[in-house]
């Protein structure tokens with residue numbers, strides 16, 4: 146802390162003046178003072194650094210350079226159209242999980258061939274959209290989904306390229322068990338011992354083509370060994386499929402997302418070690434590597450900017466009450482997740498406080514028993530690592546309009562999403578509903 150909201154491992158980013166750094170005591174996004182952004186947009190507001198996104202994309206792309214690959218950004222991490230457009234310009238494709246995300250992706254200029262479609266419960270309408278959009282891959286998660294997709298593709302006289310999302314059943318450590326997805330018995334993917342049979346079925350269905358194998362083992366992974374274990378299982382499955390005569394159209398090896406970032410003092414996933422595992426394996430397989438990173442690309446490229454409303458003491462505790470709450474950033478409340486919090490301006494001696502929001506829930510907190518610079522009401526705080534799973538998980542609970550998203554690039558600033566209004570809150574509601582009988 147003190148140096149800026151980026152952590153030690155982001156030194157390279159800091160040196161290129163990307164991301165969040167302290168200048169003259171004041172936190173900046175790239176070259177723009179967060180205090181100026183608060184004046185422009187009000188608080189709370191999200192602030193993203195385009196150059197931080199670029200830097201992360203370049204790092205990952207370089208790490209995978211030894212093998213044909215495409216980075217399909219996972220839209221669920223942050224679906225803001227300005228960020229999607231930025232990533233598209235960098236060369237990314239997208240990984241989506243709903244018809245809504247398909248709509249977003251296309252609104253940001255992606256074509257069907259840029260899209261891989263993941264998700265455990267795709268509806269008929271969503272599969273229909275995906276077939277019509279001619280997505281690059283539908284990552285199917287069950288035999289029933291495969292059959293349904295074949296039916297839908299037949300109606301459109303198309304052959305839909307599919308990847309089997311396999312549950313590789315590997316041991317994964319993540320900060321919270323909600324973000325583990327690749328263990329035996331999880332709801333995600335085709336159970337490993339059934340995958341060969343589902344591949345045979347795919348071979349027999351005329352309107353799907355088995356084009357890939359896919360896994361996603363969890364999120365915020367800081368150890369990379371599970372990727373090696375998962376990859377080994379995918380490649381073992383591939384050999385079995387080839388032995389069954391079903392490998393002719395196999396082209397993609399999709400290893401999902403999950404690369405962790407630094408929220409606190411934990412180390413970031415070791416990219417070099419990751420590349421040493423993934424690149425040779427992908428190369429040997431002869432398949433094109435697909436990755437679906439979300440958090441890695443945008444997590445540390447965003448902060449939530451909030452203003453201190455009040456301070457109070459209760460039961461021997463010091464509370465700092467902010468104008469942002471769990472409605473804007475749910476992660477602390479939902480996963481007990483750690484997010485760094487720093488005063489935006491210079492601040493005095495630290496005290497130990499709870500930083501809490503204004504929402505009427507005891508679970509509405511950002512930090513408990515946290516050492517924080519001595520801030521007074523009216524001062525600004527920046528909540529770090531909020532670029533991924535921040536705005537997208539926000540809600541209007543307590544009739545709180547969703548907050549803006551501001552994007553900074555060097556010295557320039559743009560509104561990437563306007564603040565919602567109270568009219569937006571009731572737009573689809575009826576004070577006098579039209580009653581009828583069905």
Ligand code: LLP
Pocket residue numbers: 219221222240263264324361363364365401402403404437438439440441476480533534
């Ligand atoms: N691909 C699939 C199939 C996924 O399910 C996910 C994330 C990703 C890619 C991207 O994972 P990432 O690279 O961002 O780790 N809301 C939670 C995270 C949920 C992740 C769900 N799946 C959080 O705030 O930590």
